[in-house]
Amino acid sequence: MRKTTFALCFLGFTAFGLSAQNLPVSNIWLFQTTQSASGWTLSNPQLLTGFNTQGYNNQPFFADDERLWITVQHGDQTDIHELNLAHKIHTPLVETLGTSEYSAGSAPDGHTLTVVRVETDGTQRLWAFPLDGGTPEPLFPHIEGVGYYAWLPDGAAALFIVGEEEASHTLVLAKRDPAPTERVSAHIGRCLRTLPDGKVVFVHKTTEQTWFLKTYEPASKRFQILGVMPGGVEDFVLLPDNGFLCAEGSRLLLLTPDKTWMPVADVAPYGIRHVSRMAMNGQGKLALVSE
Numbered sequence: 001m002r003k004t005t006f007a008l009c010f011l012g013f014t015a016f017g018l019s020a021q022n023l024p025v026s027n028i029w030l031f032q033t034t035q036s037a038s039g040w041t042l043s044n045p046q047l048l049t050g051f052n053t054q055g056y057n058n059q060p061f062f063a064d065d066e067r068l069w070i071t072v073q074h075g076d077q078t079d080i081h082e083l084n085l086a087h088k089i090h091t092p093l094v095e096t097l098g099t100s101e102y103s104a105g106s107a108p109d110g111h112t113l114t115v116v117r118v119e120t121d122g123t124q125r126l127w128a129f130p131l132d133g134g135t136p137e138p139l140f141p142h143i144e145g146v147g148y149y150a151w152l153p154d155g156a157a158a159l160f161i162v163g164e165e166e167a168s169h170t171l172v173l174a175k176r177d178p179a180p181t182e183r184v185s186a187h188i189g190r191c192l193r194t195l196p197d198g199k200v201v202f203v204h205k206t207t208e209q210t211w212f213l214k215t216y217e218p219a220s221k222r223f224q225i226l227g228v229m230p231g232g233v234e235d236f237v238l239l240p241d242n243g244f245l246c247a248e249g250s251r252l253l254l255l256t257p258d259k260t261w262m263p264v265a266d267v268a269p270y271g272i273r274h275v276s277r278m279a280m281n282g283q284g285k286l287a288l289v290s291e
Protein backbone atom coordinates (compact mmCIF):
# COMPACT_ATOMS: atom_id res chain seq x y z
CA MET A 1 0.00 0.00 0.00
CA ARG A 2 1.23 3.48 -0.69
CA LYS A 3 1.03 6.00 2.11
CA THR A 4 0.95 9.75 1.78
CA THR A 5 0.61 12.49 4.30
CA PHE A 6 -2.42 14.71 4.13
CA ALA A 7 -2.95 18.20 5.47
CA LEU A 8 -5.51 18.77 8.18
CA CYS A 9 -6.59 22.31 7.58
CA PHE A 10 -9.46 24.74 7.83
CA LEU A 11 -10.51 26.52 4.67
CA GLY A 12 -13.59 27.41 2.69
CA PHE A 13 -14.39 25.80 -0.63
CA THR A 14 -16.97 25.73 -3.38
CA ALA A 15 -18.62 22.71 -4.99
CA PHE A 16 -17.73 22.37 -8.67
CA GLY A 17 -20.54 20.25 -10.14
CA LEU A 18 -20.80 16.59 -11.09
CA SER A 19 -18.03 14.09 -11.68
CA ALA A 20 -17.67 11.74 -14.64
CA GLN A 21 -19.91 9.19 -12.94
CA ASN A 22 -22.45 11.78 -11.79
CA LEU A 23 -21.25 11.57 -8.22
CA PRO A 24 -21.55 14.93 -6.50
CA VAL A 25 -18.58 16.87 -5.25
CA SER A 26 -18.38 16.30 -1.51
CA ASN A 27 -15.79 16.76 1.20
CA ILE A 28 -15.28 15.40 4.70
CA TRP A 29 -14.70 17.60 7.72
CA LEU A 30 -13.73 16.69 11.26
CA PHE A 31 -14.79 18.51 14.44
CA GLN A 32 -14.20 17.89 18.10
CA THR A 33 -17.53 18.01 19.92
CA THR A 34 -17.98 18.82 23.58
CA GLN A 35 -21.30 18.31 25.33
CA SER A 36 -22.22 19.90 28.64
CA ALA A 37 -25.27 21.03 30.55
CA SER A 38 -25.08 24.36 28.75
CA GLY A 39 -25.09 22.78 25.28
CA TRP A 40 -22.78 21.64 22.49
CA THR A 41 -19.58 23.24 21.24
CA LEU A 42 -17.60 22.43 18.10
CA SER A 43 -13.87 23.01 17.96
CA ASN A 44 -10.75 22.21 15.94
CA PRO A 45 -12.38 22.18 12.46
CA GLN A 46 -10.32 20.24 9.93
CA LEU A 47 -10.87 19.56 6.24
CA LEU A 48 -9.75 15.96 5.80
CA THR A 49 -10.04 15.64 2.03
CA GLY A 50 -7.78 18.44 0.83
CA PHE A 51 -6.16 15.89 -1.51
CA ASN A 52 -9.40 15.60 -3.52
CA THR A 53 -11.48 18.72 -2.90
CA GLN A 54 -13.04 18.73 -6.38
CA GLY A 55 -14.07 15.08 -6.21
CA TYR A 56 -16.34 12.70 -4.36
CA ASN A 57 -15.36 11.94 -0.75
CA ASN A 58 -18.06 10.30 1.29
CA GLN A 59 -19.35 7.61 3.66
CA PRO A 60 -17.02 8.10 6.65
CA PHE A 61 -16.65 5.21 9.10
CA PHE A 62 -14.49 5.16 12.23
CA ALA A 63 -12.53 1.91 12.24
CA ASP A 64 -11.31 3.00 15.68
CA ASP A 65 -10.84 6.30 17.47
CA GLU A 66 -7.99 7.40 15.17
CA ARG A 67 -8.63 5.68 11.83
CA LEU A 68 -11.33 6.89 9.47
CA TRP A 69 -12.31 4.86 6.40
CA ILE A 70 -13.86 6.81 3.54
CA THR A 71 -15.01 6.36 -0.06
CA VAL A 72 -12.97 8.35 -2.61
CA GLN A 73 -13.48 8.67 -6.35
CA HIS A 74 -10.49 8.80 -8.69
CA GLY A 75 -11.30 8.69 -12.39
CA ASP A 76 -14.26 6.46 -13.18
CA GLN A 77 -14.29 4.34 -10.03
CA THR A 78 -14.42 4.67 -6.27
CA ASP A 79 -12.10 3.07 -3.74
CA ILE A 80 -11.73 2.83 0.02
CA HIS A 81 -9.09 4.96 1.72
CA GLU A 82 -7.92 5.21 5.32
CA LEU A 83 -7.11 8.47 7.07
CA ASN A 84 -4.94 8.08 10.16
CA LEU A 85 -5.96 11.14 12.15
CA ALA A 86 -3.17 10.88 14.70
CA HIS A 87 -0.30 10.62 12.22
CA LYS A 88 -1.95 12.46 9.30
CA ILE A 89 -1.33 9.56 6.93
CA HIS A 90 -3.57 8.83 3.94
CA THR A 91 -3.54 5.19 2.77
CA PRO A 92 -5.58 3.57 -0.04
CA LEU A 93 -6.98 0.35 1.45
CA VAL A 94 -8.96 -1.12 -1.43
CA GLU A 95 -8.01 -0.11 -4.98
CA THR A 96 -9.26 -2.63 -7.50
CA LEU A 97 -9.13 -2.38 -11.27
CA GLY A 98 -12.53 -2.43 -12.96
CA THR A 99 -14.69 -2.43 -9.83
CA SER A 100 -15.88 0.25 -7.42
CA GLU A 101 -16.18 -0.02 -3.66
CA TYR A 102 -18.37 2.00 -1.32
CA SER A 103 -19.50 2.08 2.30
CA ALA A 104 -16.55 0.74 4.25
CA GLY A 105 -17.38 -0.96 7.53
CA SER A 106 -15.98 -3.46 9.99
CA ALA A 107 -17.44 -6.94 10.43
CA PRO A 108 -18.21 -8.04 14.01
CA ASP A 109 -15.02 -10.15 14.12
CA GLY A 110 -12.99 -6.92 14.05
CA HIS A 111 -10.57 -8.34 11.48
CA THR A 112 -12.51 -7.81 8.26
CA LEU A 113 -13.14 -4.74 6.16
CA THR A 114 -16.54 -4.94 4.48
CA VAL A 115 -17.68 -2.92 1.47
CA VAL A 116 -20.44 -2.67 -1.08
CA ARG A 117 -18.74 -3.68 -4.31
CA VAL A 118 -19.99 -2.82 -7.80
CA GLU A 119 -18.68 -5.74 -9.81
CA THR A 120 -17.60 -5.66 -13.45
CA ASP A 121 -21.10 -6.58 -14.67
CA GLY A 122 -22.75 -3.96 -12.43
CA THR A 123 -23.89 -6.38 -9.72
CA GLN A 124 -23.78 -4.88 -6.22
CA ARG A 125 -23.00 -7.24 -3.35
CA LEU A 126 -21.51 -7.07 0.12
CA TRP A 127 -17.86 -8.15 0.11
CA ALA A 128 -15.32 -8.98 2.80
CA PHE A 129 -11.64 -7.99 2.62
CA PRO A 130 -9.63 -9.63 5.42
CA LEU A 131 -7.30 -7.08 7.00
CA ASP A 132 -4.56 -9.71 7.23
CA GLY A 133 -4.38 -9.83 3.45
CA GLY A 134 -6.56 -12.89 2.85
CA THR A 135 -8.65 -13.44 -0.28
CA PRO A 136 -11.69 -11.14 -0.65
CA GLU A 137 -15.07 -12.82 -1.05
CA PRO A 138 -18.77 -11.95 -1.33
CA LEU A 139 -20.47 -12.53 2.02
CA PHE A 140 -23.95 -13.26 0.69
CA PRO A 141 -23.35 -14.44 -2.88
CA HIS A 142 -27.05 -14.89 -3.59
CA ILE A 143 -28.07 -11.38 -2.48
CA GLU A 144 -27.67 -8.75 -5.18
CA GLY A 145 -28.60 -5.08 -5.26
CA VAL A 146 -27.02 -4.22 -1.91
CA GLY A 147 -26.73 -0.45 -1.52
CA TYR A 148 -25.90 0.02 2.17
CA TYR A 149 -25.65 -2.15 5.27
CA ALA A 150 -25.08 -2.34 9.01
CA TRP A 151 -23.78 -5.19 11.15
CA LEU A 152 -25.72 -6.65 14.07
CA PRO A 153 -23.87 -7.88 17.17
CA ASP A 154 -24.76 -11.53 16.39
CA GLY A 155 -23.12 -11.42 12.97
CA ALA A 156 -26.28 -10.87 10.95
CA ALA A 157 -26.38 -7.94 8.53
CA ALA A 158 -29.09 -5.39 7.87
CA LEU A 159 -29.07 -4.74 4.13
CA PHE A 160 -30.54 -1.92 2.08
CA ILE A 161 -31.65 -3.56 -1.18
CA VAL A 162 -31.92 -1.15 -4.07
CA GLY A 163 -35.33 -1.15 -5.76
CA GLU A 164 -36.25 -0.11 -9.27
CA GLU A 165 -37.59 3.13 -7.84
CA GLU A 166 -37.01 4.94 -4.56
CA ALA A 167 -40.25 3.72 -2.98
CA SER A 168 -39.20 0.08 -3.42
CA HIS A 169 -35.89 0.21 -1.54
CA THR A 170 -36.12 -2.60 1.01
CA LEU A 171 -34.57 -3.48 4.37
CA VAL A 172 -33.72 -7.17 4.82
CA LEU A 173 -31.79 -9.11 7.45
CA ALA A 174 -29.35 -11.78 6.34
CA LYS A 175 -27.09 -14.37 7.98
CA ARG A 176 -24.23 -16.37 6.53
CA ASP A 177 -25.81 -19.73 7.32
CA PRO A 178 -28.53 -21.27 5.11
CA ALA A 179 -31.26 -19.36 6.96
CA PRO A 180 -33.46 -17.35 4.56
CA THR A 181 -33.33 -13.59 4.51
CA GLU A 182 -35.98 -11.71 6.45
CA ARG A 183 -37.79 -8.85 4.74
CA VAL A 184 -38.30 -6.10 7.32
CA SER A 185 -39.66 -3.04 5.52
CA ALA A 186 -39.95 -1.26 2.19
CA HIS A 187 -39.83 2.52 1.68
CA ILE A 188 -36.62 2.93 3.65
CA GLY A 189 -33.86 5.52 3.71
CA ARG A 190 -30.22 4.79 2.97
CA CYS A 191 -28.90 5.18 6.52
CA LEU A 192 -28.77 2.04 8.70
CA ARG A 193 -27.42 1.79 12.24
CA THR A 194 -27.57 -0.83 14.98
CA LEU A 195 -27.86 -0.42 18.73
CA PRO A 196 -25.82 -2.47 21.20
CA ASP A 197 -28.94 -4.50 22.04
CA GLY A 198 -29.26 -5.63 18.41
CA LYS A 199 -32.05 -3.32 17.27
CA VAL A 200 -31.78 -1.93 13.76
CA VAL A 201 -32.36 1.81 13.33
CA PHE A 202 -33.60 3.14 9.99
CA VAL A 203 -35.75 5.82 8.36
CA HIS A 204 -39.17 4.69 7.17
CA LYS A 205 -40.49 6.91 4.39
CA THR A 206 -44.19 6.32 4.96
CA THR A 207 -45.27 9.21 2.72
CA GLU A 208 -43.43 11.81 0.66
CA GLN A 209 -43.86 14.27 3.52
CA THR A 210 -43.49 12.07 6.63
CA TRP A 211 -40.36 10.07 7.39
CA PHE A 212 -40.10 8.25 10.73
CA LEU A 213 -36.95 7.27 12.58
CA LYS A 214 -37.66 3.71 13.72
CA THR A 215 -36.08 0.73 15.42
CA TYR A 216 -36.69 -2.92 14.60
CA GLU A 217 -36.02 -5.67 17.13
CA PRO A 218 -35.29 -8.95 15.28
CA ALA A 219 -36.10 -11.21 18.25
CA SER A 220 -39.61 -9.87 18.82
CA LYS A 221 -40.11 -8.50 15.30
CA ARG A 222 -41.39 -5.27 16.83
CA PHE A 223 -41.02 -1.73 15.54
CA GLN A 224 -40.76 1.44 17.61
CA ILE A 225 -41.04 5.02 16.40
CA LEU A 226 -38.31 7.25 17.84
CA GLY A 227 -39.36 10.45 16.12
CA VAL A 228 -40.21 12.19 12.86
CA MET A 229 -37.25 13.18 10.69
CA PRO A 230 -36.88 16.81 9.57
CA GLY A 231 -38.17 17.33 6.04
CA GLY A 232 -36.06 15.55 3.43
CA VAL A 233 -33.46 14.29 5.94
CA GLU A 234 -32.56 10.57 5.84
CA ASP A 235 -29.05 10.54 7.34
CA PHE A 236 -28.35 10.31 11.06
CA VAL A 237 -25.61 9.15 13.39
CA LEU A 238 -25.66 7.16 16.62
CA LEU A 239 -23.93 8.99 19.47
CA PRO A 240 -21.78 7.26 22.11
CA ASP A 241 -24.64 7.55 24.63
CA ASN A 242 -27.01 5.94 22.05
CA GLY A 243 -28.62 9.27 21.25
CA PHE A 244 -29.21 10.44 17.68
CA LEU A 245 -27.87 13.37 15.69
CA CYS A 246 -28.90 14.50 12.21
CA ALA A 247 -28.38 17.60 10.08
CA GLU A 248 -30.79 19.95 8.36
CA GLY A 249 -28.80 22.14 6.02
CA SER A 250 -25.91 23.38 8.15
CA ARG A 251 -27.62 22.85 11.51
CA LEU A 252 -26.89 19.81 13.67
CA LEU A 253 -29.99 18.52 15.45
CA LEU A 254 -30.22 16.27 18.51
CA LEU A 255 -33.20 13.98 19.16
CA THR A 256 -34.71 14.84 22.56
CA PRO A 257 -36.63 12.52 24.92
CA ASP A 258 -39.89 14.08 23.78
CA LYS A 259 -39.13 12.92 20.20
CA THR A 260 -38.36 16.35 18.77
CA TRP A 261 -35.15 17.56 17.12
CA MET A 262 -33.31 20.32 18.97
CA PRO A 263 -30.65 22.45 17.22
CA VAL A 264 -27.32 22.07 19.03
CA ALA A 265 -24.77 23.55 16.60
CA ASP A 266 -24.39 25.22 13.21
CA VAL A 267 -21.47 24.66 10.86
CA ALA A 268 -22.36 27.50 8.47
CA PRO A 269 -19.60 29.72 9.95
CA TYR A 270 -17.08 27.20 8.56
CA GLY A 271 -18.41 27.54 5.01
CA ILE A 272 -20.48 24.36 5.20
CA ARG A 273 -24.00 24.74 3.84
CA HIS A 274 -25.36 21.21 3.56
CA VAL A 275 -24.41 18.23 5.75
CA SER A 276 -25.45 14.70 4.81
CA ARG A 277 -23.70 11.63 6.22
CA MET A 278 -21.92 11.69 9.57
CA ALA A 279 -19.82 9.45 11.82
CA MET A 280 -18.72 9.84 15.43
CA ASN A 281 -16.13 8.01 17.52
CA GLY A 282 -16.03 7.39 21.25
CA GLN A 283 -13.93 10.50 21.90
CA GLY A 284 -16.46 12.93 20.45
CA LYS A 285 -14.77 13.39 17.09
CA LEU A 286 -17.46 14.09 14.49
CA ALA A 287 -16.79 13.47 10.79
CA LEU A 288 -19.36 14.98 8.48
CA VAL A 289 -19.87 15.12 4.74
CA SER A 290 -20.37 18.54 3.20
CA GLU A 291 -22.12 18.38 -0.19
